[in-house]
Amino acid sequence: MKTIAAALFAFAALLAPPALAEGEATWASIRPDIFGEKPIDEEAVVGLTAPARAEDAALVPIDLHVALPEGDARRVVALTLIVDENPSPVVASFSLGQGRRAFDLSTRIRVNSYSFVRAVAETDDGKLHMVRAFVKAAGGCSAPAVKDPQDAKANLGKMRFRVFSGTGRDEAQVQIRHPNNSGLQMDQVTRLYTPAWFVQHLTVRQGDEVIFAMEGGISISEDPTFRFTYRADGRPVSVEAKDTEGNVFRQQFAGNGDG
Amino acid sequence: MRRLALSLALCAGLAFPARAEAPPEPADYRQDDYRAPTPATLAGATVVTTAEAAQLWHEGKTVFVDVLPHAPRPAELPAGTLWHDPPHRTIEKAAWLPEVGRGALAPETEAYFRAGLEALTGGDKARPLLVFCKRDCWMSWNAGKRAVAYGYSHVYWYPEGVEGWADAGLPMTDAEPRP
Numbered sequence: 001m002k003t004i005a006a007a008l009f010a011f012a013a014l015l016a017p018p019a020l021a022e023g024e025a026t027w028a029s030i031r032p033d034i035f036g037e038k039p040i041d042e043e044a045v046v047g048l049t050a051p052a053r054a055e056d057a058a059l060v061p062i063d064l065h066v067a068l069p070e071g072d073a074r075r076v077v078a079l080t081l082i083v084d085e086n087p088s089p090v091v092a093s094f095s096l097g098q099g100r101r102a103f104d105l106s107t108r109i110r111v112n113s114y115s116f117v118r119a120v121a122e123t124d125d126g127k128l129h130m131v132r133a134f135v136k137a138a139g140g141c142s143a144p145a146v147k148d149p150q151d152a153k154a155n156l157g158k159m160r161f162r163v164f165s166g167t168g169r170d171e172a173q174v175q176i177r178h179p180n181n182s183g184l185q186m187d188q189v190t191r192l193y194t195p196a197w198f199v200q201h202l203t204v205r206q207g208d209e210v211i212f213a214m215e216g217g218i219s220i221s222e223d224p225t226f227r228f229t230y231r232a233d234g235r236p237v238s239v240e241a242k243d244t245e246g247n248v249f250r251q252q253f254a255g256n257g258d259g
Numbered sequence: 260m261r262r263l264a265l266s267l268a269l270c271a272g273l274a275f276p277a278r279a280e281a282p283p284e285p286a287d288y289r290q291d292d293y294r295a296p297t298p299a300t301l302a303g304a305t306v307v308t309t310a311e312a313a314q315l316w317h318e319g320k321t322v323f324v325d326v327l328p329h330a331p332r333p334a335e336l337p338a339g340t341l342w343h344d345p346p347h348r349t350i351e352k353a354a355w356l357p358e359v360g361r362g363a364l365a366p367e368t369e370a371y372f373r374a375g376l377e378a379l380t381g382g383d384k385a386r387p388l389l390v391f392c393k394r395d396c397w398m399s400w401n402a403g404k405r406a407v408a409y410g411y412s413h414v415y416w417y418p419e420g421v422e423g424w425a426d427a428g429l430p431m432t433d434a435e436p437r438p
Binding site for chain 2: 026029030033034085086087088089090142182183184186190191192193195196197200217218244
């Protein structure tokens, strides 16, 4: 019944081409390009929270929760985030420092049409584990930037680091000001597609230790933002980002989030 | 909710009445929100149903032009970036000229449209042209209006587009944008 209701909604949304019936077809076609023939199981080492229906397809919140069961000594070393139906399906690949048994990571992404969103976790035994959620959103990759281009250039690469320990959660957030142009947005002045321009590499360190690093694509939203498990321990936090034009942005913050 | 009701009717295979909510023709090109109900008319052009479009297609004298927009793979993507671009199904033998139905065109897009039409019609402005994209898509309306403004004297606008064609089981093919 749920499927029928979902299918009816898919019909109702004129902008949402891939019918649910296609289901896994796109995944089957892109999977070998991403992971080769390596088996992927559905062991629950990572959770994925995504809105069933996104309010803003250009800013879809995605939460990943690494949680290995008690007594399981493995660690998760990498997470790949995928939106099947996006023109560039691989949203980002994250590597997790020394590997993690428990780690939360949230970001905001663009969803171009109704699609499965998947997270594939790699454990330190080399195995891959997948979780997925269906998101109803359309037009996220072509939606115009929210920020004025001049303003975006003036603030390019500026970073913010916030610590949420005051709220009782061991979390921090990094934001980098960057238009992260997808290449699929129309420039309202030139009436042509705005060239793709986005944060390609990002590394967040606590002292010398990498908390996480990312290889990102055009499906990460404007002003890339990452919220992650973090405990202040006196060491400074440094953030380094590089975009597709070769611009490098670096900033260091006090570990408690003060400046 | 209304859309849902219409869709339910479609799903159930029921006939539904002609769109009651067709807006009047604007004086100028539609500039945004392209996926929305379109007018019932296009000044200077002839609106055709699927059956009429099929007849023109079988007669073989009319140039069919699909104007569905299409973003190419951004040239700036790092080498090796996976790009997933499923084939676009269109009416068999139609030419696909993406982007030419937007509200305002870059000079190069305008030149592309003019040159495309000229080549497809052999420079004969009296040659019949049929413009389409999808249902409820103002881009085909805009492009039809533009072709009329270019001086084409026999422009057909087919608002049901690829979806109406496909629903009727008429011949379709994978398309590549005209270079």
